[in-house]
Amino acid sequence: MTSLSHLIREVEADILSYQFPQEPRNLYDPLRYFFGLGGKRLRPVLTLMTAESFAAKGENARYAAIAVELFHNFSLIHDDIMDEAPYRRGKETVHTKWNQHIGILSGDVLFVKAYESLAKCDHKYLPTLLNLFNKTATEVCEGQQMDMDFENSVDVYEEEYIEMIRLKTSVLLGCAMQFGGIIADVNQKTQDALYNFGQYIGIAFQIKDDLLDLFGEEAKVGKQIGGDVLSDKKTLLSIKAKELGCDMFEISNTTDIKLRVELAQQQFEKVGAKKYVEAAMNDYYKRAIQTLEALPRSQKEIYEEFAEFLVKRSY
C-alpha cells in the first residue's frame, strides 16, 4: 500500500499538471492562481487511497479524485464570495484579487470541469458516480445555505450545527471514499461503510478545524487565531459555551481584538465548552473507526492512520 504522504504528492502532481485553457484569461487565470495556493488535498487522497486499498484498476481513481478536488475548489471560490473572505491560505481570494463577477463565473466553469473529469471514468461506473456526485453537490449547497442562515439566527442548536457541517463538509469526504469503492467494484455494504467512515471523519475534521481556529497556534494553523470569535461565527464551541452559561455579550463587547480572543479562550475552557467539543470530536472519530469493522482487516490500517492524522493535526 502506498503511503499517505506519497499519495498526497501524487495528487499534488496531478493537480499541478492539470491544464486549464488559456483563453479567456479572466476566466481561467483565477483558476490557475487558486490551484497554485495549495491545500491539504485530503479529498482526492481519500479517493486514491480507497481505490488502491481495494485494488481498483486503470485511471478511474485519478479522474474521480480530480473531480472531487475541482468540485471542492469550486465551492471554496463561491463560499469565499458569500463569506466575504478577503484571504485564503494567506493569499487574496479570487473575488478580492479579481472581482466578484469573475469569482462567480470562474467558479461556475470549474464546476463544469469537475463533471468533465468524472465523465472520463469508465462508462460502466458513470451513472453510479454521477448520481452520488449530484446528491453530494446538492447537499454541499444546502449546507452552505444553512451556514448562511445561521448568521441571522439568534440560537443554533447543536444538532442543527452538526447537520450543517455534515452537509457542508462531510458528505464530500464520504463521496470521495465511496468513489474509490465504486470504481473498485466493492459491494454496496462496503460502499456504505466507506461513505459513513468519510462522513464521520468529516464531522470530526470540521470540529477539529473549529478547535484549531480558537486554540491552535498561529504559526502552524497559518491564519489569525480567533477568526470565528471575531466574526461572531456560530461554531460548536460558541454554541456549547453559550449553552453552558458563558457570557457571550462580554466577549462580543470587548473591543480590543487580542483581549477578545483571549477572553473567549479562557471562558470557553472555564465553562467546559472546549472539553465538550473535544469529546464530541473524539466521539465522531470513534464512530468512524467503528464503521471500519465492515472492512477486511488488511484495509483498516491506512484508514485508521488517516483518521488519527485528521483529529491529531495541529494545522
Add this chain to the structure above:
Amino acid sequence: MTSLSHLIREVEADILSYQFPQEPRNLYDPLRYFFGLGGKRLRPVLTLMTAESFAAKGENARYAAIAVELFHNFSLIHDDIMDEAPYRRGKETVHTKWNQHIGILSGDVLFVKAYESLAKCDHKYLPTLLNLFNKTATEVCEGQQMDMDFENSVDVYEEEYIEMIRLKTSVLLGCAMQFGGIIADVNQKTQDALYNFGQYIGIAFQIKDDLLDLFGEEAKVGKQIGGDVLSDKKTLLSIKAKELGCDMFEISNTTDIKLRVELAQQQFEKVGAKKYVEAAMNDYYKRAIQTLEALPRSQKEIYEEFAEFLVKRSY
C-alpha cells in the same frame, strides 16, 4: 408531428410540475420564484421537437429537455448578478429580491439539478450526453466572460461579437437539438446537422434580440426599449454603427433618455447599421436552413417553421 405550440405547453407543464425540495427555504424558494416568471422555453422545445421528429422512445427527451432548461435558468440567475440587472421579465431578479449570495448559491444548486435530470436518461446515452453538456456549459461560461470583457474594450470587432454570442447563446441551442438526436439514435452526420442548425438559428435569434431591444415595440417586447443603448452595451448594431461612422459620443452624451434612444434609432438606421444587421441575421437564418439539407424531407418542415418564428417574432 406535434405542433410547436403544443410542445411549448408540454414543456411548460413539465417545468411547472418540477419539484424543488422544501428546505432550506432560502435556497429553493428563489428557484420556485424564478421558474414562475415564465420564459420562452425555446431550448427544451428544441430537444422535444428533435427527439419526436426522429421518433425517440421513452422519457429520455423530457429529462434531457428539462436539463437544458434548468441549465439555462442557472446561467440567467448568475448572469443577472454579473450584469447587475434588477429586473427580468418585468419582475425582480433573484439577487434583487433576495441577495447576491442567495443568487450565487441557488444558481449553483440549480446547475446540479440540471445534471441530475440528465442523469435520468438511459445509461447508454449518458456518456455522450454528458460530454456534450460539459462542452456546452464550458462554452457558455467562456461566452459570458467575453461579454464581460467587452465592457472594458474600446473596440469590439464583428467577428469577436459573433463568437461571443455563439458561445454565450447559440451552442446551447445546438446542444438542445443534438440531445434530441442522440436519444433518437441518429447517426453522427445528422447529429452534426442538428447541432449546426441550432447554432445558426441561435446566432440569428440573438441578433434578432439585439434588433428588438432598439427597434421593437415596448408592449410586445415586454421591456423598456433601448436598454442596450442606455447601458452602452456593445451589440452588433452599435459595433456596426460605429464602424459606419455614426457619432457614438453624441448618442452617449444625450442626457435625456428618450431622446438618446430616438437618436440611436435614427442614426443607426441612417448610417445603414440596422439594414446591415438585419442582413446578417437573415444570413445566419439561411445558413441554418441550409444545414437542413442533410435531413430527410419529412423532418424539415417543423425546423423551418421554428427558424422562421425566431427571426420574424416581435417579442
